[in-house]
Amino acid sequence: MSEVTWDTLHSQIAACRRCGLCGGITNKVPGQGDTSSPLMLLGEGPGRQEDEQGLAFVGPAGQLLTKMLAAIGLPRERVYICNCVKCRPPQNRTPLPEEIAACHVHLAMQLWLLRPRVILLLGATAGRAALGDGFRITRDRGVWVERKGVWILPTYHPSYLLRAPEHKREAWEDLQALREKLLDLGLYPDLLDARPENDPSS
Numbered sequence: 001m002s003e004v005t006w007d008t009l010h011s012q013i014a015a016c017r018r019c020g021l022c023g024g025i026t027n028k029v030p031g032q033g034d035t036s037s038p039l040m041l042l043g044e045g046p047g048r049q050e051d052e053q054g055l056a057f058v059g060p061a062g063q064l065l066t067k068m069l070a071a072i073g074l075p076r077e078r079v080y081i082c083n084c085v086k087c088r089p090p091q092n093r094t095p096l097p098e099e100i101a102a103c104h105v106h107l108a109m110q111l112w113l114l115r116p117r118v119i120l121l122l123g124a125t126a127g128r129a130a131l132g133d134g135f136r137i138t139r140d141r142g143v144w145v146e147r148k149g150v151w152i153l154p155t156y157h158p159s160y161l162l163r164a165p166e167h168k169r170e171a172w173e174d175l176q177a178l179r180e181k182l183l184d185l186g187l188y189p190d191l192l193d194a195r196p197e198n199d200p201s202s
C-alpha cells in the first residue's frame with residue numbers, strides 16, 4: 001500500500017462499485033478535514049445534504065458536531081471526518097453490514113494514511129463497525145478502548161442527540177474526556193490548553 005496517497009484513495013472511492021449504494025447517489029462522500037490530524041471522527045454514512053455536497057457532516061448533525069468540537073476548543077478544520085460508508089443509503093437507512101464490509105477497504109486506507117492516535121466513534125453503527133457486533137452504544141459510550149496504540153472513544157451520534165437532547169449532557173462528558181485524552185497525549189496543545197467555556201449540551 002506504500003504508493004497509496006489521498007488522491008489515489010479518492011479516485012478509488014469515486015470509481016467504487018463494490019456495493020449497490022452507489023446506484024442511487026448524487027455524490028460520493030469520501031471524508032474531509034486535516035489529513036495530518038491525529039484525530040479521526042467516524043460517522044455512519046452520508047445524509048441528504050452530504051450526498052448533495054459530497055462532504056461529510058454538513059447537515060444539521062454536522063452543525064451540532066461542529067459546535068461540540070468548538071466547545072472543547074477544536075475547530076473542525078483541524079480534525080479528519082469520515083463515515084463507515086461513502087455513499088448515502090436510500091432514505092437515510094442504516095447501512096447494512098455487507099455495505100459496511102464492502103466499504104471497509106476505503107476506511108482501512110484512510111486509517112493507514114492518517115494513522116490517527118485517537119478515534120471518536122459517532123453512534124452505534126460506527127461503534128459496531130470498529131468494535132464488533134457486541135458493541136452497545138448505551139452501555140459502551142464514554143468508555144475508552146485502546147487498540148494497537150490507538151485510543152478509541154465511542155459517543156452518541158449527533159443526529160441522535162438532535163432527536164434526544166436529554167443525552168447531550170453525556171455527550172458533553174465524552175467530549176471532555178476526549179479533550180483530556182488529547183491533552184494527555186500532547187496533541188493540540190496550542191488549542192486545548194485553555195479551559196473550555198461553552199457547554200454544548202445547553
Ligand code: URA
Pocket residue numbers: 043044045046047050055056057058059061062083159
Ligand atoms: N450522519 C453521518 O453519520 N454522517 C454524515 O456525514 C452525516 C450525517
